[in-house]
Amino acid sequence: MSPSSADLLRQVKSEIDEVDPSEVNELLQEGVPIIDVRETEELASGILPGAKHVPRSYLETRIEGIVPDRSAHVILYCASGNRSAYGARTLRDDLGYEHVESMTGGIALWKDRGYDVDVPRTLSAEQRDRYSRHLLIPEIGSEGQQKLLDAKVLLLGAGGLGSPTALYLAAAGVGTLGIVDDDVVDLSNLQRQVIHSTQRVGIPKVDSAEESIHALNPDVKVVKYPVRLDASNIMEIIEGYDVIVDGVDNFPTRYLLNDATVRLQIPVVSASILGFDGQLSVFKPYEGPCYRCLFREPPPAELAPSCGANGVLGVLPGTMGLLQATEVVKLILGIGDPAIGRLLLYDALAATLTEVKVHRDPECPICSRPPDEISDEEMGVFPDYEAFCAAAG
Amino acid sequence: MAKIKIPPVLRPSVGGEREVSASGENVGEILRDLADSHPATADQLFSADGELNRYVNVYLNDEDVRVLDGLDTAVADSDTVVILPAMAGGR
Numbered sequence: 001m002s003p004s005s006a007d008l009l010r011q012v013k014s015e016i017d018e019v020d021p022s023e024v025n026e027l028l029q030e031g032v033p034i035i036d037v038r039e040t041e042e043l044a045s046g047i048l049p050g051a052k053h054v055p056r057s058y059l060e061t062r063i064e065g066i067v068p069d070r071s072a073h074v075i076l077y078c079a080s081g082n083r084s085a086y087g088a089r090t091l092r093d094d095l096g097y098e099h100v101e102s103m104t105g106g107i108a109l110w111k112d113r114g115y116d117v118d119v120p121r122t123l124s125a126e127q128r129d130r131y132s133r134h135l136l137i138p139e140i141g142s143e144g145q146q147k148l149l150d151a152k153v154l155l156l157g158a159g160g161l162g163s164p165t166a167l168y169l170a171a172a173g174v175g176t177l178g179i180v181d182d183d184v185v186d187l188s189n190l191q192r193q194v195i196h197s198t199q200r201v202g203i204p205k206v207d208s209a210e211e212s213i214h215a216l217n218p219d220v221k222v223v224k225y226p227v228r229l230d231a232s233n234i235m236e237i238i239e240g241y242d243v244i245v246d247g248v249d250n251f252p253t254r255y256l257l258n259d260a261t262v263r264l265q266i267p268v269v270s271a272s273i274l275g276f277d278g279q280l281s282v283f284k285p286y287e288g289p290c291y292r293c294l295f296r297e298p299p300p301a302e303l304a305p306s307c308g309a310n311g312v313l314g315v316l317p318g319t320m321g322l323l324q325a326t327e328v329v330k331l332i333l334g335i336g337d338p339a340i341g342r343l344l345l346y347d348a349l350a351a352t353l354t355e356v357k358v359h360r361d362p363e364c365p366i367c368s369r370p371p372d373e374i375s376d377e378e379m380g381v382f383p384d385y386e387a388f389c390a391a392a393g
Numbered sequence: 394m395a396k397i398k399i400p401p402v403l404r405p406s407v408g409g410e411r412e413v414s415a416s417g418e419n420v421g422e423i424l425r426d427l428a429d430s431h432p433a434t435a436d437q438l439f440s441a442d443g444e445l446n447r448y449v450n451v452y453l454n455d456e457d458v459r460v461l462d463g464l465d466t467a468v469a470d471s472d473t474v475v476i477l478p479a480m481a482g483g484r
Contacts, residue, residue: 011458251479272480275401299402299448349411356452356475359460367395392395 009082016088017099021110024048024075034066034075036107037087040128040142042079046117048110053142056083060090063097065138070096077103077110086280104160125194127219129175145173149219153330154178155240156229156257158209160317161247161271161324163195168325170213170220171208177213178223178241181205192314221325229253231379234260243328246270247321251298258283258291259379263371267338269327271320276313278320279356280347281339282327285367288340293361395423396473403476406433415474420451423474430441437478450477 003011020025028034036047047179054062056078061232062312063323068075074097084102091097103110111117123131125144127149134140136146152175155162158181168178183205185196198209199275206224213220227235229248239242246268248254254270261268267284270291283290295384323344330336362368366378394414399407407437408431424445428435432458440446444464451458452475458466468474471477 274480277401277480295448295450299446299478339414343477345475347411354455354475355451356455356477357457359457 009085011083012089013102014088016085016092017101017344018081018085018104019075021113021115024103024110025115026078027073027075032073032075033086034077035063035066037078037084038107039287040060040122045087045121046107046111046119046360048077048137049116049118051077056087059087062138063091063095066156067097074100075099075103078106080106080108082106094237105261127173130219132367134172139335140333144335147332148173148329151243152176152178152190152241153332154180154238154244155247156245156253157191157249158193158195158205159183159247159249159320160192160273160312162209162245163193164318165245165325165328166209166213166320167216168322169328170217172325172329173217174328175217175219176221176223178225179206179209179274180225180227180237181209182226182228182230189348192317194318197330205231206387213311229257231256231376234379235264238266239264241266243331244268245324245328247272247317247324254291255298255381256379257372259366259381261285261380262290263366263374265371267331269324271324273312273316275311276316278316278323278348280320280323280327280344281342282331284331284340285290285340285371289358289360290364290367292366293364294358296361296364306359313348316346319346319348375392394468397423397427398473398475400476400478402424402478403434403437406437407431415435417468418463419462419468420453420458420466420474423468424464424476426452436473448478451475452477 028178034048034051036051036053037059039055043053052066053208054066076087078084081104088100088102093098093313111134123145128135131145134145135142153169155166155177156168160181166179169177184198185205185208187201189196190198195212196208204226206226210224213222226234233349234256244261244266246254246257257268262285265285267282271278271280327338330338341358343358344353344355346353366374394416397413397415399411399413401439404411415423415426417426424438428438438446438449453461453466453468454473
């Protein structure tokens with residue numbers, strides 16, 4: 001005779017190891033991985049602090065992303081301890097996890113005992129659908145998506161590099177995108193600045209970018225700064241942003257940005273493009289070198305083709321801008337190895353990506369000192385500021 | 394002969410090449426050989442007193458020569474020297 005479901009449950013519980021909430025409360029402090037196997041809509045009433053959410057139906061496919069080590073101690077729980085019992089048996093018998101336990105009584109008993117729960121901010125049904133491909137990646141999941149939605153990223157320029165970066169960060173659900181650009185859309189921009197359109201030639205780039213961003217993802221708040229970044233406004237504009245994406249087209253602003261971001265300790269994802277070549281690096285103040293460690297001095301005007309119009313392969317800012325967007329997402333999520341202390345060199349004609357090491361300069365005029373010692377007067381100090389671009393014509 | 398990777402801003406000075414070869418025992422000799430073959434690069438690489446200009450970074454393979462032995466850093470034939478001035482284009 002086939003067993004009843006109550007029989008089956010009794011049998012499963014007799015075969016697996018169960019653990020009391022009081023013991024889980026202690027193991028929680030030790031960092032033992034705790035997996036909530038309930039369905040997403042059950043989480044609103046709270047989860048165990050630090051627990052990871054993997055619905056029972058995805059347990060087999062996602063557990064390795066969260067607990068790769070089969071010998072690690074793992075605790076599962078659900079609402080009352082039944083689904084987690086089945087889950088524990090599966091992990092042990094089918095996937096070979098050696099030390100898996102199910103929490104007795106589930107979160108109901110945990111709460112009855114008066115232990116703390118975190119009430120997670122949950123994604124709406126529409127957000128779960130929109131970001132479903134992120135939610136499927138263990139390194140992101142709903143927790144990571146929430147970080148993206150909470151993040152504030154400032155884009156310097158809605159031009160070649162800023163266009164693809166803004167579009168993809170908006171698509172990824174970065175909650176706030178600030179855009180600094182005082183320019184209007186020109187027909188000659190459209191060979192590469194894909195956030196704008198032929199119909200929008202002549203309108204401010206910040207407005208054009210906002211329109212495209214909202215068409216792609218209305219979740220994103222766009223903060224527009226139709227100004228040129230300079231020493232008088234930089235601190236006010238950049239303060240409060242989590243990451244800054246540097247795509248500016250001139251050296252004075254790059255040095256000014258460096259000095260201000262070191263002072264405020266905001267990471268900068270920096271890229272530049274010329275012809276068929278691109279460079280990219282992440283400058284995270286005090287964890288790695290700053291822009292002045294890499295380039296202590298700007299080149300003379302004749303070697304710095306940045307003041308006037310220069311040729312660039314139309315797809316190149318797409319490549320470099322999306323490498324920047326990738327680094328931004330990694331910084332927000334705290335995953336992977338950002339390009340800190342490394343300069344990536346992309347040669348589109350050769351189809352090669354090489355990298356060179358960048359070291360912190362112990363004599364760096366800016367980042368060798370504590371942030372509060374960098375004065376207003378020093379920021380953006382740049383030899384022959386006016387003469388620089390004048391000489392370049 | 395070691396390889397030298399030429400950055401975009403110096404390519405007009407070497408006939409448009411993206412990579413050239415030069416001979417020498419160390420980074421300084423290699424760069425001087427480059428400057429001898431392509432005199433237009435000399436002022437861009439070296440200051441009046443013969444030092445490498447501060448705005449030009451030079452790498453032996455992936456390492457900055459400033460943390461090695463500077464212009465005295467030994468170079469083998471299989472090495473690549475990368476010359477890298479700052480670029481600022483973004484538009």
